[in-house]
Amino acid sequence: MAKTVLHDEHLKLGASFTDFGGWDMPVRYSSDLAEHHAVRNAAGVFDISHMAEIFISGNQAADFLDFALIGIASEIGIGRAKYSMICNHEGGIIDDLIVYRLAEDNFLIIANASNRQAVATALKARSEGFDTKVDDQSDDWALIAIQGPKATGILQKLTDANLAELKYYSIAEATVADASAYLCRTGYTGEDGFEVLVSAEQATKVWNDILSAGADDGLIAAGLACRDTLRLEAGMPLYGHELDEQHTPIDAGMAKVVRLDEGHNFVGREALEKITEPRERLIALVGVGKRAARADYELKHPATGETIGVVTSGALSPTLGYPVAMAYIRDGNFGVGDTISLDVRGNLEPYKIVKLPFYKREH
């Protein structure tokens, strides 16, 4: 299994590990609930170095990305970022990713670890005929996320950059804990925070400096278990659960990420622009009691008992105290406010359809 450059640090912190997309990643250090609450109330630091960093450069870098992705990268201002997806010709999602514009002709794509090869391969194939270079540098970089209401104050102690000026979905070059870094104001927790991209050689010091700088503010190392409950509460999709090649961005409720502007020619457009009604829709569900719906549990029609969908992610929400889930539903007659039945290991439990997100931070 692959290991990040911070693996030894996780061992020293007593982490338990799990296989995540072929990576031996810390699932929790002591308590995933404590880590979850730390991120909501103070701050947490995550090693997400398994994620892929692909640099796109050249005169036609922007034009190329407009063609390769479903969004319009050429509209992104320098120093800004945009959530996007890369789709196949049928409109199926190869991956969801964030595009950062570093310069006029220089972009950074951060993609999911498990899709690194698929994304790099598709980008390289699509770059043919463009004056551009696709450079998968994932092995050279470490990515450390610091998330939570106290993240800004803690990170400010370690950097010369004025963090107050770095807007949400922005990127800037800065020195962090003596390392030259890209500072991204992005995250996957529903809290304010940063993702710090540093060279693999400098990662250990940056990681440990963040842990020390945040100790008094309640910052702790946080694992993938709480990352999953945090992103679920925030209504953020996870590739392999809500997103896959069998679903289009429109199924996933991401129609606004698909830019069908006139003249925007991109891979997947032909298939996506034909869709009038999605086959399935991604919905949000909340339960009563404590029995959480889990991935693969079936949604049943409350009157007929017929299977009408399937859960993609679910947990007892640590912040809210009740079960939350995301699911694909096939029956178009159900909408927000309606109650469906959910087969929780043989017991039918009522779950109500709500709007995403389940949790939204106050500031």
Next chain:
Amino acid sequence: MSNPTDLHYTKEHEWLKVEGDVATIGITAYAAEKLGDVVFVDLPKVGAKTTYMKICGEIESTKSVGELYSPVDGEVVEVNGDVTNAPELVNQDAFGAGWLIKVRFEALPELMTAAEYDAFTGE
């Protein structure tokens, strides 16, 4: 974590404390650690019959669902209400305050000693 030597163990990671014909049953610290933070425990009612190796309860963490297999044929005589209200007791004190049920049993099956369970879990 060390497994108390006065308890018996199963391959499904339960422990039993036998006093006369009543066994106090819980899950081991090893199992609790593997599950992660326990957030919900569903236990049988007092008076319910349990059957050897049949599921009689559920232990859910944020990440997964663990099933409680009855290690004996018998009848539930007491249920730990504290753990229903505070499931974190399973993580905090798996062999003590985190006990789950007490069952009056007819006969004990073959069980592991602490040393055998240590070897079984590779601890």
